[in-house]
Amino acid sequence: MKVLVPVKRVVDYNVKIRVKSDQSGVETANVKMSMNPFDEIANEQAIRLKEKGTATEIVAVSLGEQKCQETLRTALAMGADRAIHVVTDAELQPLAVAKCLKAIAVREEPGLILLGKQAIDDDSNQTGQMLAALLGWAQATFVSKLEIADGKATCGREVDEGIETIEVTLPAIITVDLRLNEPRYASLPNIMKAKKKQIDSLTPEELGVDVAPRLVYTHFEEPPKRQAGVRVESVDELVGKLKSEAGVI
Amino acid sequence: MDFGLTDEQRLIVETTRAFVENELYPHEAEVERTGVLRRELVEEVKAKAIRAGLYAANMPEAVGGAGLDTLTWLLYEKELGRANYALHWTCVARPSNILLAGTPEQRERYLYPCVRGEKWDCLAMTEPGAGSDLRGMKATARRDGADWVLNGTKHFISHADIADFAVTFMASGEEPGPRAPRKLITAFFVDKGTPGFTVRPGYGNVSHRGYTNAILEFDDCRLPAEAVLGEVHRGFEVANNWLGATRLQVGATCLGRAERAFAHALDWASTREQFGQKIGRFQGISFKLADMAVEMKAAELMIFEAGWAYDRGTATDAQMAMAKLKATEMLAMVADEAIQIHGGMGLMDELPLERIWRDARVERIWEGTSEIQRHIISRALLRPLGA
Numbered sequence: 001m002k003v004l005v006p007v008k009r010v011v012d013y014n015v016k017i018r019v020k021s022d023q024s025g026v027e028t029a030n031v032k033m034s035m036n037p038f039d040e041i042a043n044e045q046a047i048r049l050k051e052k053g054t055a056t057e058i059v060a061v062s063l064g065e066q067k068c069q070e071t072l073r074t075a076l077a078m079g080a081d082r083a084i085h086v087v088t089d090a091e092l093q094p095l096a097v098a099k100c101l102k103a104i105a106v107r108e109e110p111g112l113i114l115l116g117k118q119a120i121d122d123d124s125n126q127t128g129q130m131l132a133a134l135l136g137w138a139q140a141t142f143v144s145k146l147e148i149a150d151g152k153a154t155c156g157r158e159v160d161e162g163i164e165t166i167e168v169t170l171p172a173i174i175t176v177d178l179r180l181n182e183p184r185y186a187s188l189p190n191i192m193k194a195k196k197k198q199i200d201s202l203t204p205e206e207l208g209v210d211v212a213p214r215l216v217y218t219h220f221e222e223p224p225k226r227q228a229g230v231r232v233e234s235v236d237e238l239v240g241k242l243k244s245e246a247g248v249i
Numbered sequence: 250m251d252f253g254l255t256d257e258q259r260l261i262v263e264t265t266r267a268f269v270e271n272e273l274y275p276h277e278a279e280v281e282r283t284g285v286l287r288r289e290l291v292e293e294v295k296a297k298a299i300r301a302g303l304y305a306a307n308m309p310e311a312v313g314g315a316g317l318d319t320l321t322w323l324l325y326e327k328e329l330g331r332a333n334y335a336l337h338w339t340c341v342a343r344p345s346n347i348l349l350a351g352t353p354e355q356r357e358r359y360l361y362p363c364v365r366g367e368k369w370d371c372l373a374m375t376e377p378g379a380g381s382d383l384r385g386m387k388a389t390a391r392r393d394g395a396d397w398v399l400n401g402t403k404h405f406i407s408h409a410d411i412a413d414f415a416v417t418f419m420a421s422g423e424e425p426g427p428r429a430p431r432k433l434i435t436a437f438f439v440d441k442g443t444p445g446f447t448v449r450p451g452y453g454n455v456s457h458r459g460y461t462n463a464i465l466e467f468d469d470c471r472l473p474a475e476a477v478l479g480e481v482h483r484g485f486e487v488a489n490n491w492l493g494a495t496r497l498q499v500g501a502t503c504l505g506r507a508e509r510a511f512a513h514a515l516d517w518a519s520t521r522e523q524f525g526q527k528i529g530r531f532q533g534i535s536f537k538l539a540d541m542a543v544e545m546k547a548a549e550l551m552i553f554e555a556g557w558a559y560d561r562g563t564a565t566d567a568q569m570a571m572a573k574l575k576a577t578e579m580l581a582m583v584a585d586e587a588i589q590i591h592g593g594m595g596l597m598d599e600l601p602l603e604r605i606w607r608d609a610r611v612e613r614i615w616e617g618t619s620e621i622q623r624h625i626i627s628r629a630l631l632r633p634l635g636a
Binding site: 034069070073074077184185186187188189190191192194195 | 256257259260261263264267268300301302303306315316317
């Protein structure tokens with residue numbers, strides 16, 4: 001079974017996010033970029049499936065500027081077999097990404113598409129679901145436990161009530177959650193081997209996809225700074241402040 | 250010239266940095282507080298380092314290492330250098346390149362087990378009476394039939410307590426020199442447990458908590474001829490041929506530690522407020538940051554340029570001396586200023602700064618003092634002019 005693993009290049013989770021001075025977006029110049037941590041978990045799961053013999057080939061996919069190749073190299077160094085880079089400098093929104101991934105899925109015919117439940121930059125949490133709808137495949141989202149056997153995937157999903165277990169028929173889209181696994185380090189020998197692995201470049205036009213944004217961002221701003229708290233002397237004073245100042249009772 | 254990193258170099262830096270931050274940093278407080286690196290902890294972290302291919306990565310691929318070129322190896326050393334020295338040296342060991350000088354039998358016995366993480370090596374040169382002046386060593390090896398008999402004392406021998414064997418340099422004879430007779434040196438493999446070989450605990454010291462030094466005593470310690478590393482009386486040549494870039498290694502670890510101290514200083518200067526504004530707004534603080542950044546950049550360029558030259562076979566002794574001198578003195582300055590920017594908080598063990606400041610001190614002394622480096626540099630300048 002071939003597994004497709006879309007990976008997104010995002011601002012590293014350790015970086016303190018700053019809004020650009022003109023409020024047009026988040027500052028990414030001279031900022032450390034990394035693979036979206038949830039996509040890293042998806043890639044790790046694909047590698048484990050391959051190690052178990054369930055998967056036969058792992059194809060990592062990334063969309064965006066030239067530098068996305070760095071993210072793909074990381075995926076290859078972790079253990080993906082080859083990579084596809086959809087090169088574009090356009091702003092990419094979830095629907096455009098889902099359409100490109102659909103076009104790649106049609107070409108590659110994977111048995112499974114494993115991706116992060118969301119990217120930590122815009123937190124859209126839409127790409128997996130849209131891709132499932134476009135392909136007409138089953139989907140399991142927020143998966144933190146995964147077993148694959150006999151053409152079916154048994155998925156433990158993290159929901160408010162606890163873990164919900166569902167079964168989906170392959171091919172399917174599975175979006176992964178934090179607790180599914182702990183991704184490995186790209187080991188030094190594998191980093192060296194990744195050098196020889198292939199990255200194919202495509203454009204959205206070659207895939208026949210119009211990636212023009214459908215949504216318009218008006219502006220970005222930093223969250224308001226948290227005000228310092230006050231110490232109250234009595235319960236009466238607390239209740240008074242909750243009524244008069246906080247307005248919550 | 251190309252100053253960019255290749256994809257492989259970037260990934261190696263990323264893996265090493267992530268390993269250092271996730272697997273080493275969490276144990277630093279324990280090692281710093283107790284001064285002891287627990288063996289169970291070492292085994293646990295070492296296993297992870299082996300899985301990540303970081304263990305003994307300095308070694309050539311042919312003997313089980315990662316086969317890094319010098320520049321890439323120094324990038325890796327820089328990242329490891331961020332952490333407590335005992336942790337990174339012991340859990341992510343880099344066996345001495347001198348082990349590559351051994352015969353096939355010696356490689357089986359010493360090199361491969363070190364690369365696999367089954368044994369640790371240590372190097373014994375320094376003596377109470379022979380520091381920078383190594384030729385002044387008094388410990389001797391004399392022939393007795395086919396055997397060698399070793400006598401004398403070595404001290405400041407790093408991590409000899411955990412090492413399974415010591416590559417030991419002994420005065421084995423004399424040859425005529427220009428002014429006075431010169432000692433001839435021979436290198437030996439000495440296994441722990443060899444009769445007449447004792448390892449005693451060394452001294453408590455200011456730098457690198459958890460990383461021990463030991464005193465080695467040889468009292469009629471008898472070794473077979475097979476214990477000789479390299480050629481008899483050619484110990485210095487063995488050391489010079491195989492230990493070439495250790496000064497760059499020291500310098501590279503200083504770069505990582507300085508970066509870590511600097512990141513704290515920058516963060517503090519941009520968040521700490523006094524007199525109604527961020528302290529980074531005061532020129533007294535901001536100019537310190539600028540000077541630190543310049544020193545770091547200069548040291549980094551010198552270390553990596555020397556590493557690049559080393560790979561091309563053009564690195565000179567003076568070039569490596571300059572790089573080591575600059576990087577170690579830069580770390581002293583950056584660590585000191587990072588504390589100054591923090592004020593009292595910089596001295597508290599909540600932050601790694603007091604440790605980096607303590608650890609910085611040894612770097613200007615070991616692997617050749619700053620004065621020896623200056624001597625090497627100045628001789629390279631003056632010798633061609635006959636001065």
